[in-house]
Amino acid sequence: MATRVVTEPEYVATLSDALRKNLKGAVVHHEHVRGDRYRFIVAWKRFDAIDHPERQRKVWDIAEQALGKDLLKVSMILTLGNEDLPKE
Numbered sequence: 001m002a003t004r005v006v007t008e009p010e011y012v013a014t015l016s017d018a019l020r021k022n023l024k025g026a027v028v029h030h031e032h033v034r035g036d037r038y039r040f041i042v043a044w045k046r047f048d049a050i051d052h053p054e055r056q057r058k059v060w061d062i063a064e065q066a067l068g069k070d071l072l073k074v075s076m077i078l079t080l081g082n083e084d085l086p087k088e
Contacts, residue, residue: 008032008038009036009038009070009073011067011070011073011074012030012038014066014067014070015030015040015062015063015066015067015074016028016030016040017066018062018063018065018066019040019042019059019062019063022062023042023044023046023058023059023062025044025045025046026042026043026044027042027043027044028040028041028042028043029041033075036073037073037074037075038073038074038075039074039075039076039077039078040059040074040076040077040078041077041078041080042059042077042078042079042080043080043081043082043084043085044079044080044081045081045082046081047079047080047081047082047084048081048082048083048084049081050081052079055079056077056079058079059077059079060077063077
């Protein structure tokens with residue numbers, strides 16, 4: 001069976017770059033969901049000092065400024081601080 005290759009839309013790189021620029025030191029990953037929709041994971045040590053609603057406001061404000069109408073293609077932005085990461 002042939003493997004389907006998904007070409008990432010430009011908005012994925014645009015949002016990833018905007019998150020890294022505005023959240024210095026953040027690690028940003030993305031994952032294809034379906035069609036042209038993606039979800040993002042943002043790990044940033046400074047999130048440890050910020051409650052969940054404020055984290056979400058921060059990343060969605062960045063996304064809204066960076067993407068405009070393409071914002072609707074983002075299915076989720078998960079925010080993690082160092083304390084949220086699994087312990088080794």
